[in-house]
Amino acid sequence: MSFIQKFAFRNVGRNKRRSILAVISVTLSIMLIVFLQGFVGGFLDNLVHNYTKNETGHIRIATNQFEEKAKFNPVTENIKDPDRILQTISQNEEINKNIRIMTKRIVFGVLLSHDGNNKAALAYAGDPKKEKELLMLNNSILPGGRYIENENETIIGKQLAEDLNYELGDEINVLTQGSDYALHLKKFKIVGLFETGLGMYDEKLFQIPLISAQELLRMPGETQQIIIMLNNYHDSDMVAEQIDNLLMDNEIAVSPWSKIGTYYFYVEMAAQIYGWYYIVIAFLGAFIIANIMMMVVLERRKEIGIIKSLGFSNKQVLSMFVFEGMILGFIGSIIGSLIGVGIVTILHYHGLDFSKMLSSIDMPLSSIVYFRLNVLNIVTAILLGTVVSTVISFIPSRRAEKMKIVDSLKSV
Amino acid sequence: MPLLELINVKKDYMKGETVIPALRGVDLLIEKGDFLSIVGPSGSGKSTLLNIIGCIDTPTEGSVLYDGTDLSELNDKEKTRYRKENISFIFQSFNLIPVLTARENVELPLIIEKKFNKEEIHDKVSNIIEIVGLEDMADRFPRELSGGQEQRVAIARALVKNPLVVLADEPTANLDSEMSEDIISVMQKMNEEIHTTFIFSTHDPLVQKHAERVIILRDGLIASDERKNHGHAD
Ligand SMILES: Nc1ncnc2c1ncn2[C@@H]1O[C@H](COP(=O)(O)OP(=O)(O)O)[C@@H](O)[C@H]1O
Ligand SMILES: [Mg+2]
Numbered sequence: 269m270s271f272i273q274k275f276a277f278r279n280v281g282r283n284k285r286r287s288i289l290a291v292i293s294v295t296l297s298i299m300l301i302v303f304l305q306g307f308v309g310g311f312l313d314n315l316v317h318n319y320t321k322n323e324t325g326h327i328r329i330a331t332n333q334f335e336e337k338a339k340f341n342p343v344t345e346n347i348k349d350p351d352r353i354l355q356t357i358s359q360n361e362e363i364n365k366n367i368r369i370m371t372k373r374i375v376f377g378v379l380l381s382h383d384g385n386n387k388a389a390l391a392y393a394g395d396p397k398k399e400k401e402l403l404m405l406n407n408s409i410l411p412g413g414r415y416i417e418n419e420n421e422t423i424i425g426k427q428l429a430e431d432l433n434y435e436l437g438d439e440i441n442v443l444t445q446g447s448d449y450a451l452h453l454k455k456f457k458i459v460g461l462f463e464t465g466l467g468m469y470d471e472k473l474f475q476i477p478l479i480s481a482q483e484l485l486r487m488p489g490e491t492q493q494i495i496i497m498l499n500n501y502h503d504s505d506m507v508a509e510q511i512d513n514l515l516m517d518n519e520i521a522v523s524p525w526s527k528i529g530t531y532y533f534y535v536e537m538a539a540q541i542y543g544w545y546y547i548v549i550a551f552l553g554a555f556i557i558a559n560i561m562m563m564v565v566l567e568r569r570k571e572i573g574i575i576k577s578l579g580f581s582n583k584q585v586l587s588m589f590v591f592e593g594m595i596l597g598f599i600g601s602i603i604g605s606l607i608g609v610g611i612v613t614i615l616h617y618h619g620l621d622f623s624k625m626l627s628s629i630d631m632p633l634s635s636i637v638y639f640r641l642n643v644l645n646i647v648t649a650i651l652l653g654t655v656v657s658t659v660i661s662f663i664p665s666r667r668a669e670k671m672k673i674v675d676s677l678k679s680v
Numbered sequence: 681m682p683l684l685e686l687i688n689v690k691k692d693y694m695k696g697e698t699v700i701p702a703l704r705g706v707d708l709l710i711e712k713g714d715f716l717s718i719v720g721p722s723g724s725g726k727s728t729l730l731n732i733i734g735c736i737d738t739p740t741e742g743s744v745l746y747d748g749t750d751l752s753e754l755n756d757k758e759k760t761r762y763r764k765e766n767i768s769f770i771f772q773s774f775n776l777i778p779v780l781t782a783r784e785n786v787e788l789p790l791i792i793e794k795k796f797n798k799e800e801i802h803d804k805v806s807n808i809i810e811i812v813g814l815e816d817m818a819d820r821f822p823r824e825l826s827g828g829q830e831q832r833v834a835i836a837r838a839l840v841k842n843p844l845v846v847l848a849d850e851p852t853a854n855l856d857s858e859m860s861e862d863i864i865s866v867m868q869k870m871n872e873e874i875h876t877t878f879i880f881s882t883h884d885p886l887v888q889k890h891a892e893r894v895i896i897l898r899d900g901l902i903a904s905d906e907r908k909n910h911g912h913a914d
Contacts, residue, residue, distance in 0.1 A: 579764030
């Protein structure tokens, strides 16, 4: 350790109360940063998780023609041999180990009419068992009803049912264009009403079994989409590319969720905006260090004069004070991130219940947010706290550097 | 050639609109090995004169030559080097860095010089600490030392790098007369043994009587410059 560093360390221990104050200010800001990183990360994970499981999956396999018109949910651009694709993928160990759920799904819009009321609705047709882990509407069934167990059964949003004057046990008539472009009709028995609390589902959605949809749409054995959920959504791009290379099919598009629509763009933007918040918070914490260091510099004027008269260069004096600020910032950052990590770890496993706050937000979100625990974030927070404290210490340290020896010696 | 030559050195301070003349034309020759005392009442310009010689203040007019070099022609870096290589300061009080032990304070000038390795530094420091009689106090912090001990450490620190000139601004002002004589005799011993040039200011007649050469400063001018010829007789 160089002499200047030793000197700086001793000076940190000199006025303990003041050093502790400086350290605490950094500790608090870094703690807040680590907490926010965990929360924002967990919140975004939550958003992504809910969005992907309901909408696109982490990876969506469909035909190129479907991808072009995806927002209209066409039922005329289907994958002819989905089972061969599913089999090819599950036989590839490298890819399969990343996959949590893989399932076929058909989504299409229809106009439902009953008792003179018309409502645009969205049919979700999938494997009822697998949709328990995706749409999860089985968790929102109102008392009296049950989840889909057989063909030709449906569960329907509570608001949608009310708007159309449907009741539990009624049959709904679904009239729509099939994959053959002709109109077809099929009846579904309402075995359950669901209420998720989200208008976008409760007012529009009804779920039916895949096999019934294939019948209705005249597309037996075919599917519109294959939805894949991974163990870790951050692998989406990589796994999508692996699958694409594996299938080698020019007709088929394998798209990670990040390449579908604008959702990913907003998620990324949110992450970046918070990145700036963290820097601002770090500066607020370090600002107190700058103030304390300014007091320190003024208090040690005489000493600065003496070491300069001994032959210390201005640069050495500057680096001594900057190093002192760095030490304070580093200690604060370490303590802050330790405490922060402690809190985030607990909330990573137990989650934090936001149901009251989230009830007014019409977005697919789970009310319990599980904080994201990320080593890289913690390292970044420590670096951020230390670097910002060091940088901001230059302000008071410059003052020490610039002091004239005679002037500082005269101040006792 | 004299070690230091001051030619018509003037120094004015500004206090608001008024000019305060601290030195009003000082001419002075200082030889190597001088043991010189600058005496004068408070405000007579003693500190200003020492600061100018030590190159931590600049004269308004006139020049200071060190070994023939005009100090006013040095840039900041060269001034720092001039001080580092040739000059040591001892101040009236608060000389020591409070977070460093006596030994560490004495080490400072050698560490800055970067000329010696750890062992050499240790030997030199131990040696000088012994000369000033503080072997037992070496690991104490300044707050654990008496005023006189602190000044001894300051002397040790000033001497450890074996400078050509030691500038001491009222080094005994905060000490009682016994301690003052003690400090001066340490300085005197160093002057005799290694011929370090000492220039110190004082307004204490007790201290002044030890000096070989006494300069009396009055209102920024040299009122008298006497060289005692006691050297061997005393
Ligand atoms: N920085 C300064 N600004 C204004 N006046 C000063 C300053 N330093 C010294 N003086 C004035 O210069 C004169 C000489 O001061 P100084 O050299 O400190 O005298 P001494 O050390 O003999 O007491 C005094 O009148 C003092 O008030
Ligand atoms: Mg003075």
